[in-house]
Amino acid sequence: MALTLVSILIAAISVAYCYPTAFQDLSKKNRTSIKFLAVGDWGGLPYSPYVTAVQKSTAQEMGIVAEQMGADFILALGDNFYYKGVNSVDSPRFKETFEAVFTAKSLQVPWYVIAGNHDHAGNVKAQIEYSQRSNRWKFPSYYYELNFRIPNSGKTLTIIMLDTIMLCGNSLDHVDEKPRGPLSVVDANRQLTWLEERLALSKADFLLVAGHYPVWSVSKHGPTQCLLQKLHPLLNKYKATAYLCGHDHNLQYIEESDIGYVVSGAGNFLDPDTHHWKHVPKGSVKFFTGQASTLGGFVHAEVTKNKMIVTFFQAKGTSLYRTVLSDRDLD
Template sequence: MQLSFLATALAIVLASVEARPAGHRPPHPPHGGRHHQGGKIAIFGDYGWKGWNIPTAAQCVGLPAVGNCDPSAIASYPQGVAAQETTAKFFGQVCQKHTCNEVITTGENYNHFKVGFIEMYTAKSLQIPWSPSIGNHDIVANTSVQMELDAHKYDRRWYMPSRWYAHDVTVNDVKYHFTVLDSSPFISSYRTNPASPYYSQELINTMNATMLQEQIDFLDKSSAESDADWKFVVMHHPILSTSKNYTSSKDMGGLFQIVEKHKLTVINGHDHVLSHQQGNNTDFFTVGAGSLTAASDGNNGVYEPYIKYVAANATYADNGLALLSGTKEELVVEYYEYLKGAKTPSYTAIVKQNRQYNITI
C-alpha cells in the first residue's frame, strides 16, 4: 500500500467522501463490549491500495527511489488495486458463508476512504463493526492518522477511538479481549533515517520513548485487568516474522515481555502474506494478504521450525483472511486462501490454554 505523494492531497480525502445522514455515530461497544450468539471474528489486513495519487516523474526528481517514488511500487499499482478488488469480493463470500460479526484489521487500511473502503467492502456480510489498527503507511503523512480517527463520521462500521485502544467481543459466551497498538513508533529507522519513506514530521514529533512506554504500560494494564477467556495484542508490525528482512522480537522493545507475562496471542500484518508462527509458548498470526502479496514475505514458502503455516511458495503468496472462534479451552484460527475458495479453511490452528512450545525466539 502507498499513500498520496502530497500531504495536501491526503488532507482532502475525507472531504471528498459523501456525507452520511446525521446521527451516524461510530458503533462504540456497550459497557462490557459487544456480544454475539454465533458467528466468527474476521481478521484482515494490508488491503488499502485503491485511491493512491501516483506521483509524476517531475515530482520525484531529486527524491530517493523509495516510498511513493519507488518505481516498483508505482508499477505495481494496477496489480495492487486488482488484488484488493478480488480479495474484497472473496472476503464478502467467506463472511457470508461463515457469518462474521466483527472485523479486526492489522493496518494499511486505505488511501482514499470513499473508493478504498466504503465503495470497496460493500458485501452485506461486511456491514459489521471494523476495529482497525494503524500501519506504517497510515502514518506517513501528518494528516493521515487524524483521517482514520475521523472516518467513523462517514461510515459507522469504523471503530477507532484512538491510536491505541482496547475492546472486548463475546461470542457464544466466550470473551475475547483485544488490545490494539500503533506499532510504527517501535521501528527506530522510521524516525531516525531521513531516507526512510516513513520518516515524517509526525514521527519525529510524537514517536518518542515516552510514547513507546505509554503503549507498553497500556498493554500491560489492559491485559492485567481483563477477565477475558482469550487475550490478544493486535498491531501492524510482527514480533516474529516469516520475512527475514522485516521486524523481529528485538525490534519491539518491551512489548514481547508483556506478551509473555500475560500469555497473549499476537495478531499482526505488515508481512504481505498469511502465516502462523510459534515461539516462547506464544502464537503469532500474520494476516496481511488483503491486496498485493509477496512471496518473500512468506520466506518463499520455506518452512523454518517456528513457521507452522504459510500461504506462499517460491514465487507467489495467496490472498485471503482468517476467522477466529473457539471455546474457553481452545482458540480456533482458520485461514481462507483465495485460490482454495471460501467453503473450507486451507489451514486451521488450534491454540490451547497454557500451551507450551519447545521453540525459543
C-alpha cells in the same frame, strides 16, 4: 513530589477516559461463539482505479466467507491506504478504497482499525475522525482495548489494538528499513505502560493483541527487534493467546511459547519472500504462503468457550491452513 503525583493521576485519568474497556454488544442470542476476520495491508492504490486485483479478490472472498461462516466484526491490521495514508477526513480514498470495495452485506459489520506505517505517512487522526462518518469504521484512538462476552458461555475475549508505529517508529519499505525508533519517546512509553497495565489486569479467557508490525516473521521485514524487546516478554508473562499483525504481504502462522503469531498481510499485495526463515525460533513456522496464485488472503477466527479456531483463506476460494489455540490457564 506532590506535583509528580498529580501528573501521574492526571495521566491515569486521561488513559482511562481515552481507552474505554466496556464490553461490546454482539446481541447474538442463539450463539456460543464469536467470529471475526482479520486482514492487513489491504489499502489499494493512491491513483486510479484506487484498488488492486488482489484487494478486489480478497474483498470478494471475505464477503463469501463472512456469509458462510459468520463474522461479527473485522480487524483491519494497518496499511489501510497506500502509499501515504489519507490527508483529511474528507479524502475520497475512504470511498474509493474502502466503502466501494468491501460491499458485501456480510461485511457491513464493525471494522476495528489500527494504523500501519503507510498510514502514519499521512494523517492518522483523519482516519480516527472517519469513525464519525461511517457506521462500520471503528477507530476510537491510536490504541485501544475491545472486550467481548462469548455468547451463552460465561467466557470472555479481550483484544488489545496497538499502534506499533508509535511504539517503534516508522520504516521505509522500499529500502527495507527497520523501524527507526519512536517519533515521541513519551508517547511510546505511555502506550507501553498502558499495555502492561491492561495485560496485567486481564482475566479474559482469550487474550489477543494486534498490531501492524510482526513480532515474528520469516518474510521481507523479518522479526521486529523493537517488539521482541518491548512486547514479546509481556505476551509471555501475561499468557496472551495470540498476536495478530500484517506488514509482510503474505500469510504466516508461527507458534512459539504456546502463543500463536498470525501474520495476515495479504490484502492488497503478495510477497513470497522467506529470507528471514532462519531468524525465527527453529521449528516454529507452521504455515506460510505468499504465492501470487492465491490471489490474496485473510484469516477467519472463531472463539468458543474453550478454544480459538484460526483458518487461513486464500482469495481464490479455499482454506489453506487451520489451527486451534486453547483458552488461557490463569491458575
